[in-house]
Amino acid sequence: MSQFLGPLDQAGRVPPRQQTRVAAFLVSAHGALARRLAFALPGQMKAGWQTELNAQFYRESETVSLLLRATSWTPDLELLLLTPSWEAAWLPAPASGVSDVALAHTIDIAALGHAVQAAIRPAALLPDNAPAQDPFVMALRRIEFESGRLMQAQILFLKGQELLPHRDAVNAAVEHRHRQVGDLWDAMLKSIGVERDLAPP
Amino acid sequence: MTDLTMDAAMPFLAHGSHRIRYEISGPETGPAYVLVNGLTQYSELWATYRETLVTQNFGIVTFDLLGQGESDKPTLFIGQDDHVAVLRLLIAKLGDRPIFLAGISFGGIIALRYAIEYGETLAGLVPMSTFSELPPQLFLLGNAMRTGLILGGTGYLQDMLLPMNLSDAWLAPLMDKLDTVKRQGWLVNDLYALQNLMESFLDFQPLTSQLHRIQLPTMILNGEFDFLTPRALHETLRAHIPDSALIIIPRAYHAFTLEKAALTADLLARFANDVLEERWNGGGAVRIAPEEAGGEIIPFPAEFDHLRAIPARKAAP
Numbered sequence: 346m347s348q349f350l351g352p353l354d355q356a357g358r359v360p361p362r363q364q365t366r367v368a369a370f371l372v373s374a375h376g377a378l379a380r381r382l383a384f385a386l387p388g389q390m391k392a393g394w395q396t397e398l399n400a401q402f403y404r405e406s407e408t409v410s411l412l413l414r415a416t417s418w419t420p421d422l423e424l425l426l427l428t429p430s431w432e433a434a435w436l437p438a439p440a441s442g443v444s445d446v447a448l449a450h451t452i453d454i455a456a457l458g459h460a461v462q463a464a465i466r467p468a469a470l471l472p473d474n475a476p477a478q479d480p481f482v483m484a485l486r487r488i489e490f491e492s493g494r495l496m497q498a499q500i501l502f503l504k505g506q507e508l509l510p511h512r513d514a515v516n517a518a519v520e521h522r523h524r525q526v527g528d529l530w531d532a533m534l535k536s537i538g539v540e541r542d543l544a545p546p
Numbered sequence: 547m548t549d550l551t552m553d554a555a556m557p558f559l560a561h562g563s564h565r566i567r568y569e570i571s572g573p574e575t576g577p578a579y580v581l582v583n584g585l586t587q588y589s590e591l592w593a594t595y596r597e598t599l600v601t602q603n604f605g606i607v608t609f610d611l612l613g614q615g616e617s618d619k620p621t622l623f624i625g626q627d628d629h630v631a632v633l634r635l636l637i638a639k640l641g642d643r644p645i646f647l648a649g650i651s652f653g654g655i656i657a658l659r660y661a662i663e664y665g666e667t668l669a670g671l672v673p674m675s676t677f678s679e680l681p682p683q684l685f686l687l688g689n690a691m692r693t694g695l696i697l698g699g700t701g702y703l704q705d706m707l708l709p710m711n712l713s714d715a716w717l718a719p720l721m722d723k724l725d726t727v728k729r730q731g732w733l734v735n736d737l738y739a740l741q742n743l744m745e746s747f748l749d750f751q752p753l754t755s756q757l758h759r760i761q762l763p764t765m766i767l768n769g770e771f772d773f774l775t776p777r778a779l780h781e782t783l784r785a786h787i788p789d790s791a792l793i794i795i796p797r798a799y800h801a802f803t804l805e806k807a808a809l810t811a812d813l814l815a816r817f818a819n820d821v822l823e824e825r826w827n828g829g830g831a832v833r834i835a836p837e838e839a840g841g842e843i844i845p846f847p848a849e850f851d852h853l854r855a856i857p858a859r860k861a862a863p
Contacts (some may be wrong), residue, residue, distance in 0.1 A: 459621065463738040473729070493699045493737045500741070503622055512623075519621040542616075
C-alpha cells in the first residue's frame with residue numbers, strides 16, 4: 346500500500362487502471378450531485394439562492410465532463426459491481442429528525458455535497474513527481490480546488506441561522522454522509538493499492 | 547539514563563465520538579511539557595523540542611488538535627471549549643507530576659483558556675505568539691486569512707503565512723524548495739477543517755478580564771518582529787497575569803517555534819527548571835532572550851519603552 350497513486354508508468358502517467366477507478370468513482374459521486382441539483386433547481390425559481398444552485402449544477406457537470414475527457418480509460422470489469430453500489434449510496438436519504446420533508450431532502454443534498462467536496466481530496470493522492478501538465482493530474486487538482494469553493498455554499502446553508510433549530514439533525518446528517526463517502530472512497534483506493542491514512546513519513 | 551518507555555506509536559484519546567492523536571515521549575515521572583499546535587501545524591513539527599527536552603528529563607506530550615492532522619475532523623462545528631476539554635483529558639492522563647503547558651498562536655489561546663479554568667493542574671504556562679483579545683488589525687487579518695483559505699485553498703493560506711511568519715534568513719535558503727516545505731502541512735490539513743478552526747473565532751470573547759485568574763508562573767514569548775500578533779497583544783498578557791514575564795525573542799517573527807526551535811526549547815527548559823527550583827520570579831518583567839540557546843537572558847533597558855520599535859524613552863508615569 347502507498348499513500349499516493351503510482352508508481353507512474355513509463356510515460357510518466359498515473360497508471361490507467363488507477364485513473365479509471367478514481368475517475369469512475371468521482372464521475373459517479375459528482376454526477377449524482379449534478380442530477381440531484383438538476384431536479385432541485387426548477388423548484389427554486391423564486392429563491393435568491395437559485396444562483397448558487399445553478400452554479401453548483403454547472404460546476405458538478407463540468408467535473409464529470411472534465412474527467413470523461415482527461416482520464417486515460419481502460420477496461421475495468423470490477424466497475425460493473427462497484428458502480429451500482431456507489432450509485433445506491435448517493436440515493437436521497439432525507440435528514441432524520443426534520444419534519445419538513447422538503448427541508449430534510451435539501452439538508453441531505455447539502456450534506457452529500459459537503460462530504461463529496463470536503464472528504465474527497467483527489468489532488469492529495471498525487472505523488473510528488475506527478476507531471477504538472479498531465480491532463481489527469483491537472484483534472485484532479487482542478488476538482489479539488491473547485492471543491493473547496495463549492496463547499497462554501499453547503500457550509501453557509503448548513504451552518505446558517507435557518508437550520509440552527511435543527512443543528513443536531515444537520516450535524517448527524519453531515520457526519521453520516523462524510524462517513525459513507527469516506528468509507529467508499531477508502532475502499533476504492535485500497536482496491537488500487539492506495540491507503541490515504543498512512544502515517545506521515 | 548533517560549527512560550523512553552513512554553514512547554508510543556500514535557495512540558488516540560477519545561473525546562466524545564472523536565479521536566485525538568497524541569504522543570508521549572520521555573520519562574514517566576518528573577516534569578512534563580504539553581505542547582499545543584498553531585492553526586496550520588501538526589504534532590511532528592515539535593520534533594526538535596521532543597529531542598531536546600527528553601534528553602533533559604522532561605516528558606513531552608504533543609497532539610493534533612481536533613480538526614488537525616491525524617485527529618478526527620468534525621464536519622461542521624468545532625468549539626474552542628472542545629480543545630480545552632481535550633487538554634483536560636490529556637493532562638489528566640499524565641498523572642501527578644509537574645505539568646508545563648506551552649501553546650503557539652491559536653494553541654496559545656487554548657493554553658490560556660485552559661490555565662484560566664484549570665490552572666491548579668499546572669506548574670507553569672508558556673503562551674507564545676498569542677493574544678487575549680481581537681483588536682481591529684488582528685480581526686481583519688484573520689478575516690483576510692479565512693477569505694484567502696476559502697478562495698485560494700490551503701496552499702494560498704500557506705503562501706500568505708510563510709512570508710508573514712518567518713524571516714528572510716529562514717526563507718532564503720528554501721526558496722526553491724517551498725513546495726516541499728508546504729506539502730506535508732497541505733496533505734494533513736483539510737480545508738473544511740481549517741475553516742472550522744478559524745470560524746471558532748467568530749464568537750470569540752476576549753479573555754483579558756479573566757487573565758488575573760492565572761495564578762501560576764507564566765513566561766510569555768513574543769518574536770521581536772511579529773506583526774501578526776505584535777508586542778501590544780503580549781503586553782496585555784504581561785499586564786494582567788500576576789506572576790508573568792515577557793521575553794522578547796530577537797529577530798523572530800510569529801512562527802519562531804519553527805524557526806528558532808533550539809533557542810525556544812532551551813527557554814522552555816530554563817523556565818521549567820527555574821519554577822521547579824523556586825527561582826522563578828515573573829514580577830511583570832520584560833526581558834530579551836539570547837540569540838542562541840544557552841545565552842544570557844537580559845532585562846529590557848528600563849528607561850526605554852518596550853512597546854516601541856525605535857528607542858523611545860518611557861513616558862513619565
